[in-house]
Amino acid sequence: MTKIPFVGHLHPLFGISKPLQFLSMAAQVDLNTIETRIENDPKSLNNYPVPLSPPAPHMSKNIELNRALTASSKSALFSLSKEDILFQDQWLIAVNKPQGIYCESVLSAAHGLLNNEQGEQVNFPELHLSNRLDRDTSGVTIITKSHKVAAKLVKAFTEHTVKKTYIAFCVGTIPKWQNINVKSGHGRSKHGAWRVYSVSDVGRTLPGGSYVRDMETSFEVMSINGQGYLKDSSELEKHEEKFIVVEEKSDISFDDEKAEVVVRAYPRSGRTHQIRLHCQYLGIPLRGDVKYEGVYEWKGVIYEGHELHAESLSFEHPITGQQVLIQAPFPSWARQVPGQLSS
Structure with missing residues (x-):
C-alpha cells in the first residue's frame, strides 16, 4: 500500500508538528x-x-489519517489462526486482536476461522462482537455465537459486571x-x-x-x-x-x-x-x-x-454461570519490561 507522506517539522513535545504551511x-x-x-x-x-x-x-489529524488508511489495508487482508484463540466453547470465542486491526475485521475473520474448523463453508449469521477495542488497542476480544448469548454478555458489559x-x-x-x-x-x-x-x-x-x-x-x-x-x-x-x-x-x-x-x-x-x-x-x-x-x-x-493492551476479562459465563477468566499474552512492547508484568 502507498502511504500518504507526512510533511512536517520537528516539535519539542511530539517529535513532529502539524504540516508546514505558508503562514506567519x-x-x-x-x-x-x-x-x-x-x-x-x-x-x-x-x-x-x-x-x-x-x-x-x-x-495529529494527518497522522491519524495515515494510520486509518494503513489499518484499512491491513484489516482487509487479516485472518485468524488457531494460535489467536484464547478461549472457545459452543457459545463463545475469544481471540487476541493485534494492534492496527479494526474489530469488524476480527469478526469477519472469525467466520473464516470457524469455517476452517468445520471443514466446509458454513453460514454463521449470529456472530456478534461483545466488546470493541480501539483500532490500535490489542488484546482480548470476545465474539458470541448466538443472539441470546450476545444479549446477556452485552448486558454484563453495560452493567459493568465484567472485570x-x-x-x-x-x-x-x-x-x-x-x-x-x-x-x-x-x-x-x-x-x-x-x-x-x-x-x-x-x-x-x-x-x-x-x-x-x-x-x-x-x-x-x-x-x-x-x-x-x-x-x-x-x-x-x-x-x-x-x-x-x-x-x-x-x-x-x-x-x-x-x-x-x-x-x-x-x-x-x-x-x-x-x-x-x-x-x-x-x-x-x-x-x-x-x-x-x-x-x-x-x-x-x-x-x-x-500502546494499550486489553490484558484480561473476567465474567460469569452467560449460559453455564461459571466464572471465566480470559487472558491475552503480552505484546512485544510489554514483554520488554523486565519481569514486572507477570502478576
Missing part, C-alpha cells in the same frame, strides 16, 4: 489555539460544560503514586472529540444532545524506565491508593523530563477512550497516542499506534 508564526499560533479560545469564550459556550482536557493537537485489566506503555511525568483512582466526567466536546469533564458536570447536556457521563479508572504503576516499582522509593508517595475527583484542569506540566511508565489499568466504567483520556489527565499519555498528547517519536523511533 503568529498565524500558526492562532490556528493552534483557536479551538481552546472558542471553548473558553463565554458567548460561545451556550451554558454547555467546558472540557478539562485539551483538544487534539493539529498535527477488565489493561496494560499501557506511557511516556510522561514520573508519577508520585503507586496506585491511584481517578473519577471524572466523560463526553463529546463542541467539536465532537472525547474529552474529560469535571465530576460536577455529570448529567449536564452537551452539544449534539448527549450528556456528560461518569468515568472511573484505577491505575497501578508496574515499572518506571524499565525498573519495577519499589515500595520504599523516595520518588513515590507512601500511600496505599490515591484518589482524584476531577473538578479542574490538570496542573501537571509536560515540560518536565519524561520517563517511560508502564501501568496496569482497571476501568470501573466502560467509556470510549477512557484509559487514554485518564492517562492524558495524569500526565502520562500513551506512547504513540498523538490524539491525546502522546509522543509520536521517542528515542529515535516513530510509533505507528498507541
